[in-house]
Amino acid sequence: MVNRVGLSGALFALTIGVIFFAYSLQYPYESELGPGSGMMPLWLSGLLIVLALAYLVAVFKGKDSAEKWPERKSQLEMLFILGCMSLFVLLLPVIGFNLSCILFLFAFLRRNYSWTKSLGISAFTSILLFLLFTKGFGTPLPVNMFGF
């Protein structure tokens, strides 16, 4: 019985191996000192391809022990988390640190707590972090056109 999850894993490893291998071919193999930029990556990615193929073989033999994919509910939850994080990264330079933090936290907290409580915790945490980093550590954080 082929384990579908294991299959994707093996293919993942194989893809990485192949991509690095292909790129490694572009770099000079040797240099005046011996190994060039390309040597080590070539061997390593070659090794990876071999290992990935071994993995693939074991998967087809039904011997892999990967875990199962999660159910729909978890998948949605994970996408939500990843989505919010990505949004945070994108919005940070646009609307500034404080607002991005507040939005981010609010999106999560609102699902379990009331409006005011969520907003309160979000704002509080955001300002705390902002002050900690800018005044405490002296590392500037992105601010929007209003200065926060």
Added chain:
Amino acid sequence: MKKVLMTALVPALLAAAGMNAQAAEGPYPQKPIMAIVAFPAGGGTDIVARSILKTAEKYTGKGFVVDNRPGAGGAIGFTALAGAPKDGYTIGLINAPTIIMNPIQLGDKVKYKLDDFVPIANFVSDPGVFAVNANSPIKTLKDFIDMAKADPGKVKLAYGGPGTSESLALRMLEQKSGIKFRKVPFEGTAPQLTALMGGHVDIMVSNASEIFPQVESKTLRVIAVGAAKRIEMYPEAPTYKEAGFDYVQVGMRGLAAPKGMDPKQIQFLSDAMKKAYDDPEFKKNAKELHLPIDYMGPEDFAKELKRQDTFLREEFARSPW
């Protein structure tokens, strides 16, 4: 409930209002000026920046905020400076020849040009040095060159790796003296020191300020200095030229503004920097930090940068590295 809301929102609003820096009418500067440093906190450039800016505060009225933007060998920070707002509140530290070498070596991966900057002043000129163990048979640069001629590929030298300013100096040395020696790359001065002191290499090339502790304790000896004239730090060390190698290798660190900034503001800053440079507090600080200080005003600094740029471009065109 309302209470919770209030307690959370009030400070939020107050903070937002407070942080809303209105640039009111009045003399420049109205608020602290941001200085972009293209290297990590605690490193050589960062130390220089914080040192001079601390003293300069006295002359500008408002302070400075150091913004470290490390990465890509300085390119990230330099690019940030090039694209920074030209309102007079962002300046940055620039390092020569790094800032010049980046666009040449990396081509269009780098998104700034030397023209994007207006130099304000240079503070530190850290020359390259060749150093050996105190008990090494190599006493002068000529000894080293002779050794390399006698047995090419036997002498081992430690340096900071390809693409650094010293790698260029080494290339020139090889070409001009017609010698070949083994160059071992290291990822920084500390491993170079270990290798040299452990006897794994015969000689190393680095910057003057970085090996001061070892020279002071007489563990190492400097046999040549890459400045145009002998430096105060190592008075017995001949310059490269005196030792037979006609080349100048100096790492400079100074301030620059993005092109397009108001010339009056630039003038103000360069005056303030000159005063800060002459201030005994800075001099004392620099001495403690073993920084070879060397002031250059905006015009001199700009000229020097242009000279290095032309020279490096020619070199690269002749034989790229």
Added chain:
Amino acid sequence: MDNLLSLMHGFELALTANNLLFCLIGVTVGQIVGVLPGLGPVAGTAMLIPLTYALSPTTAVIMLAGIFYGAMYGGTITSVLINVPGEGASVITCMDGYQMAKQGRGGNALGVAAIGSFIGGVIAVLFLTFLGPTLAAYALKFGPPEFFSLMVFGLLLLVGLIGKSIIKGMISAVIGMLLALVGQDPATGVDRFLFGQLELLEGIDFVILAIGLFGLSEILANTEEDMNLNKPEKIAGLIPPRKEWKACLGAIMRGTGIGGVLGLIPGTSASIASLMSYSLEKKLADDPSRFGKGAIEGVAGPETANNSYAGAALIPLFTLGIPTSPTIAVLLGAFIMHGLTPGPLLYVKNPDFVWAVVASMFIGNLLLLIMNLPLAKWWARIALVPYNLLFPLILLICMVGVYSVNRSLWDVGMTVAFSAIGYLMKKWQLPTAALILSFVLGKNIEFTLVQTLALSDNGLWMLFQRPISGTLLTLCGIILVFGLYTTVKNKRGALATDESA
């Protein structure tokens, strides 16, 4: 005797109210910084240097040392509680420490880490006091060939830790090493695998992998369980139960030894020390299968090792003026900024300073221990906070932490990407610890290989010709052969879920 008197004098100086106060501040601030994911000891110490400008040199360095130790311990706290390693050395702590926290024994883990760190740090500092200069000279014998062999040895130990599936472990390790190659090639400066992004020129930052692969992926994995059901019954206190004491003590002593020796050698890293300690403990344990599931020796040994490493690493710094790792380099910078030049002259020119700092190391470690004995239980209580409130905060703080290291949104984006990859790797049972450790080692391996070849007159044979390097490689060979023999003998499928390593 002389040294002892100087040390006493040093204590006198360090124990002034002023210095004690700043030591305390340093340790506290250090912990806060260390607890914030992304801000390891390097970034933390560097950021806080400005705080010390106003102080006298001695006080400033005492405070910085406090920050340094505090940050290291803070990194341990996050490793145990939220599976985010504060720095390379803490990755190992995550392996068993986090499992212990999930079982409600987080307090035990933190406690044994604090105690072990204290003992390891103190003993290392004693080394420094009495044997400093002599030891340092010996350490210089390590050159690039030795480092290369040491790294290979480390890699081998790593693969040996994988346990379940050699092939999967190797896949992770190889990917880790490939990631380490991203950036500029050490020999020729050619930029590799940048895929067009200039930000990758200096390579992928450790922090990105640590937070993405470890901490954040864990949170993604948690979506599959109802976290509220997982609350441990009660939070165990700080002191581990009696029956575990003996095991811990042994681990601590051995960890001190390993860390102490490695710390002397410039060019090694704390990760190797904790890796070796973990391997050793696993090999010596009665029941090695406990490792990876919350074996307390798996925390005690490595944590002690990396603290004694840090203490011993100060020896080359003080005596030769050479920093052995980036963190120490920051300390070096701090010394210099206050006008103190480390090196043999330091003992002569500023003896008061040296002994005061050494004494304050004792005190710093002691303060950490005292502060954390009661605090550990409270830290561990984080496990009791409602998960729905906790995890968004962790997500946010992690992202901000990563951002603050290089002020780069690109880094944060990569971290998010790696969190997804980390989750997938969990599903596929590809060990993330192997990836990240080989990443740390990989960066050094290529460099040292290039250097060795540059130094050598006859290629790779140099590695065998030099005594230290030769011995290490022979050891590697023996381990390899033995390992293969055992595997073949057992004839288990390479991918089966068996327990033998």
